[in-house]
Amino acid sequence: MKNPAKDTFTPKEALQKLEHFCAYQERCHSEVVEKLYSLKMTSDEIDTIVVQLIEGNFLNETRFACSFARGKHRIKQWGKVRITNELKARHISSTNITLALKEILLEEYFETFENLAEKCWNNLTETNLLKKRKKFCDYMLRRGYESNLVYEKVQELEQS
Template sequence: MNSIYTPKEALQKLEHFCAYQERCHDEVIAKLQSLKMTSDEIDFIVVKLIEDNFLNETRFACSFARGKHRIKHWGKIRITNELKARHISSTNITLALKEISAEEYENTFNDLAERCWNSIQEKNILKKRKKFCDYLLRRGYESNFVYEKVKMMELE
């Protein structure tokens, strides 16, 4: 079965795809496979996108980390796991996490913790603690932060 697009048309389509929003290599390859491109054509297009700076894994990782932290309030563990799932190198993951300042990270964590603690209606303190900890751990925050915070919340 032949591809619907010529490599040149596919390249243009993928340039728009990458210009609209930062993409990782996996997303680009999946998109090209959905366009029924051969593996040689995929390799050629991916190399071309990298050369023309439409595809840059470091830039993707940094943008991803900033966005997920600022908008979805994810912690570093969740961001790291999500980047690993997208086959981003550990070097790029490290660079991406440096995009989030310690101060911003702490402020986001504290705001999220306050909101979460106050929103849990549970009367049983043990159940409330568990819900609080589960929520913050699911969001990808470090367990030592979460457990310190739960102790502070109970004292207030």
């Protein structure tokens, strides 16, 4: 007979489970609340557990935002626009978003942008220059880079 997944958790068990959840990887408040709802906790229990996680330093929104920004830029090569939008979608405060974006060094940011732009432009096989420009711009904007950077770069690449 199959062992059904445990349906109900005591607040203490849920706290323990969430401590592991937060220790494994930085989490934002909304992810934690969502997880607690999936464990069928009440609103009061959720509030209590979230406060305990914050007091135990398992949950720290500033730390999450900074880690998120660094990781998404270095690993996925996202621009600041995309990182900002993703953090806003996770209900991160604008103060924490500003702090997180400061984690990305300007020198590193522009180097990543240049490398990604060159790679993208060289990999496009489109012969029609207008279509190639559009594909390049769409890709770079989707990656979250500022439109003025993208448009300056496409003009520079066309002339080379």
